[in-house]
Amino acid sequence: MGHRVHFSYFIIPFLCLFSFLVPSAYSQFLDYKFYDRSCPDLPVIVVRNVWEAYWKESRVAATLLRLHFHDCIVNGCDASVLLDDTEDFKGEKSTPVNRMLPLAFEVIDNIKEDVESACPSTVSCVDILTLAAREGVILVTNTLRANS
Template identity: 50%
Template sequence: MKSFFNLMHTISILLLLNGIACEAKLSTKFYDGRCRDAAAIIRKSIEKAVSRERRMAASLIRLHFHDCFVQGCDASILLDETDTIQSEKAAVPNANSVRGYNIIEAAKRDVERACPGVVSCADILTLAARDASVAVGGPWWNVRLGRRDSTTANRSQAETDLPSPFVHLNTLISAFAIKGLNARDMVALSGAHTIGQAQCFLFRDRIYSNGSDVDAGFATTRRRRCPRNGGDGNLAALDLATPDWLDNNFFNNLIERKGLLQSDQVLFSGSTAAIVSEYSKKPRVFAADFGRAMKKMGEIQILLGQNGIIRRRCSAIN
């Protein structure tokens, strides 16, 4: 009898460990048993936000990118400043620039009403980036779910690991490689700059440089919204031709020396020039690569299983 109870105890432990192991894996069906409508609820919320403001699609994709590049895709960027947390929102690359926090919080509230304490903010942010892409004509990709939320933020890492808009090609390649993303991933992800806007101070030096890598007519046009002095916060579309659609026109701009940011224009040089040319001619290839690269980026250094928490509000620790 004793051996029987010992056997049953062993089986119980093995089943428990197996359950934990299953929970510690990403899956497209992760919430099927506990919150089957999670993805649909989030999609509806994101579609509503983008329909109100098309620019929000770019902001949500960028928000996801800025989260994943700092201690992984763990929703750390969503945490507010507290006595114990130095918020990433205040980091130089994010302050007065990154937006969409309220959209993710609204989606979280919608999900919490249906399934309290089940869906992580990290998963919501990852799904939101995909849904934002689709809402502006971009590709759809499978999102594997099961991420958990961090209890920490890392402002110092945000100020070192997020690529600057002023850097050279090799620096960009290295910054992405550190995160496990290759040069092709980098160029594909940069294609998100076919939507959205940039502030004047981020491209002023480029349009006043009279450099050989900037089209003179393009520079003149951009100076109208970005004076040599003042107007630092004035906004300009990253892509003048199709600013509200996630398409491959960004790469045509680079070939014509009409990239707004220096870090974008350098992609049409060196080892990545051929990728830019390919994407400019083959929109379907770009769309497929963009989806793959976004999926790959969305699984950087994630928290699984017993690591992390499920936040009740995305901006605060429970």
């Protein structure tokens, strides 16, 4: 007769490993109030820029969300989608799929410029991308609700 392997030999090590991974996964979420003290004008800057762009071109909300998705899909959200090409480096910004998002890049650049003026070296680019995408989704949702 062969050996019967007990189920607990597999499940217990798996649960132990999983218990160590879970806390680190939850620590990656954006705290919307994180910059309340260090950059209190951040929400206003993001809202103003996204709204201005939206009223010029309503597709900007979708392009901001798509840009954020492209940033996060491969190796996590790191703002690498904003990197330009250099002599030694091929940036993500110039890839064919991202070249179709010039309006989103323009909005993000405007937000980054305004944020740097208000709070130099404080807000990360990935947080700007995330907040802009969030604001775009909220804006479209509110617009659709108002029109229905």
